[in-house]
Amino acid sequence: xxxxxxxxxxxxxxxxxxxxxxxxxxxxxxxxxxxxxxxxxxxxxxxxxxxxxxxxxxxxxxxxxxxxxxxxxxxxxxxxxxxxxxxxxxxxxxxxxxxxxxxxxxxxxxxxxxxx
Amino acid sequence: xxxxxxxxxxxxxxxxxxxxxxxxxxxxxxxxxxxxxxxxxxxxxxxxxxxxxxxxxxxxxxxxxxxxxxxxxxxxxxxxxxxxxxxxxxxxxxxxxxxxxxxxxxxxxxxxxxxxx
Numbered sequence: 001x002x003x004x005x006x007x008x009x010x011x012x013x014x015x016x017x018x019x020x021x022x023x024x025x026x027x028x029x030x031x032x033x034x035x036x037x038x039x040x041x042x043x044x045x046x047x048x049x050x051x052x053x054x055x056x057x058x059x060x061x062x063x064x065x066x067x068x069x070x071x072x073x074x075x076x077x078x079x080x081x082x083x084x085x086x087x088x089x090x091x092x093x094x095x096x097x098x099x100x101x102x103x104x105x106x107x108x109x110x111x112x113x114x115x116x
Numbered sequence: 117x118x119x120x121x122x123x124x125x126x127x128x129x130x131x132x133x134x135x136x137x138x139x140x141x142x143x144x145x146x147x148x149x150x151x152x153x154x155x156x157x158x159x160x161x162x163x164x165x166x167x168x169x170x171x172x173x174x175x176x177x178x179x180x181x182x183x184x185x186x187x188x189x190x191x192x193x194x195x196x197x198x199x200x201x202x203x204x205x206x207x208x209x210x211x212x213x214x215x216x217x218x219x220x221x222x223x224x225x226x227x228x229x230x231x232x233x
Contacts, residue, residue, distance in 0.1 A: 043224030
């Protein structure tokens with residue numbers, strides 16, 4: 001069964017500093033990978049997704065993620081965070097090739113706090 | 117364009133009561149989903165629908181029923197609420213699958229916070 005691990009429950013970063021959020025997945029075949037962001041009191045918004053091809057994926061709001069098959073990782077990065085980036089971030093993996101049997105599994109999330 | 121809307125935003129129920137959560141989308145999306153979000157557990161899929169008149173079970177369907185009588189609406193029902201159903205419920209929709217229902221971007225509603233006493 002597929003699974004997603006986000007090892008960091010809470011991360012605090014200074015505004016303007018770089019950010020990396022970790023995501024490790026477990027899945028036998030080539031995974032479909034996603035990063036979502038959830039601002040307080042809001043629903044989830046897709047930041048970026050990886051299906052195939054270039055392993056470095058660009059997303060919205062200046063985020064990028066790199067798929068590393070050898071490490072089963074899909075870490076999210078941003079070179080310089082802004083106070084508005086404070087939110088909860090979820091990594092997710094999709095599996096299934098038979099239509100109707102697909103499943104999207106979410107990690108438990110990483111809460112990001114930005115300090116001035 | 118309102119996107120995905122959910123009603124109500126908050127609700128408190130007593131054990132054994134019933135209620136229906138309404139999800140509406142105005143993007144002409146084919147697929148709709150109901151998730152629950154619990155602390156430390158991420159989101160889990162309850163039920164989903166691949167089109168008007170269709171529904172299917174997700175990861176945690178027990179205790180819930182759904183209906184998709186109109187393309188734009190997806191209803192989640194709790195027939196006899198239990199404290200274990202205290203959670204935040206999210207609805208999402210997506211246009212159509214390329215290779216599976218999750219490959220297309222899912223758009224989420226703002227959530228319904230449900231407490232069962």
